[in-house]
Amino acid sequence: MSECLAQEVKAFNIRVALVEPGVIATPMAQKILTGQPESAYPQGRPLAALFAAFLKDPTSPYVVGEQIRQIIEGNSGQLRYPAGPHAPRVLKWRTQISDEEWVSLFGSNDEDFVAAVKRGLGLDVTR
Numbered sequence: 001m002s003e004c005l006a007q008e009v010k011a012f013n014i015r016v017a018l019v020e021p022g023v024i025a026t027p028m029a030q031k032i033l034t035g036q037p038e039s040a041y042p043q044g045r046p047l048a049a050l051f052a053a054f055l056k057d058p059t060s061p062y063v064v065g066e067q068i069r070q071i072i073e074g075n076s077g078q079l080r081y082p083a084g085p086h087a088p089r090v091l092k093w094r095t096q097i098s099d100e101e102w103v104s105l106f107g108s109n110d111e112d113f114v115a116a117v118k119r120g121l122g123l124d125v126t127r
Contacts, residue, residue: 006079017071018079021064022086023054043106046113049125053117059084093120 006016067083082088
């Protein structure tokens, strides 16, 4: 949607910027780490493991705020802005797998998820 919006408003000299943060040390991230009540959704466990791996080296939310400030004060026509040290690595991994693989990843069994994250990001997400 943001890409379409950027195309539509460019003629009016309006910039659209996508801030794409990595895992950031926020209350939401802590809530994911502490676990949710049992759920029918299989994504909770692997997502918590991924967050835990990234939060071993936490990134402050101020990194995202600084990225936004730089976008506002600048005049770049860039569309995507990774924010935080983990974001470029995750975004690169995302471009290296198909949409179908990405969608299936968080619904896969734990062993397949752990192997995919190890291959794609070099992270050990076993608990």
